[in-house]
């Protein structure tokens with residue numbers, strides 16, 4: 070009996086140690102090395118992480134030389150968790166009352182035209198309207214495809230060159246978003262209102278900068294399809310479908326061969342189940 074108790078308490082201690090070693094603090098996350106655009110969302114933060122993160126950089130004017138404009142003064146930094154603030158707003162999952170999911174597609178600087186065309190074909194087959202988060206570099210390279218086939222969808226801002234926003238000065242972040250909006254406008258669309266940080270990497274500072282630029286809604290996700298990894302197309306399909314709960318926001322990528330291969334199958338199954346496919350705006354209810 071004693072031996073069993075000893076083994077049990079040892080297991081508890083080991084579990085506690087493991088649990089501690091796995092928990093990454095917001096500070097550790099924020100200092101991760103700069104990832105490439107196709108890397109996993111290393112800096113993605115949970116609600117809890119945001120709520121507990123220190124917010125000394127919350128004020129836009131702090132640390133940046135923007136105080137010489139004639140604009141009305143911005144209120145001083147508010148040392149309260151983001152969840153208590155009305156603006157900006159961050160979406161992880163939408164309306165849970167209805168069987169609808171928002172499919173979102175991030176278009177980074179490098180996209181194989183064959184993959185994005187296959188994705189657009191599948192969406193057209195089912196008549197679905199979804200949300201594309203486009204980079205300016207994508208728009209420069211695939212402007213014709215965008216203007217002819219993508220503008221019917223909801224378009225949102227994913228920066229110009231897909232840099233790591235928390236490492237950039239405010240002026241550069243503003244430029245990244247403005248350049249992309251200008252390119253989209255030149256192609257008959259607008260990215261206004263909705264954005265997603267490259268890599269999902271953002272702190273309260275970037276959320277406020279974007280909100281001031283006309284992008285109050287930052288969209289994260291409830292389901293990472295895993296289509297940016299080396300996992301199989303079947304994995305991407307199963308992950309998307311297994312987590313297709315009411316209001317799910319799923320992230321896919323325009324340059325994913327896996328998504329290009331299985332999106333039609335995903336859309337067929339969702340229709341069989343009676344689950345709607347909608348844009349980010351629509352899934353909010």
Ligand SMILES: [Zn+2]
Pocket residue numbers: 106175176177227231266267268
């Ligand atoms: Zn991206």
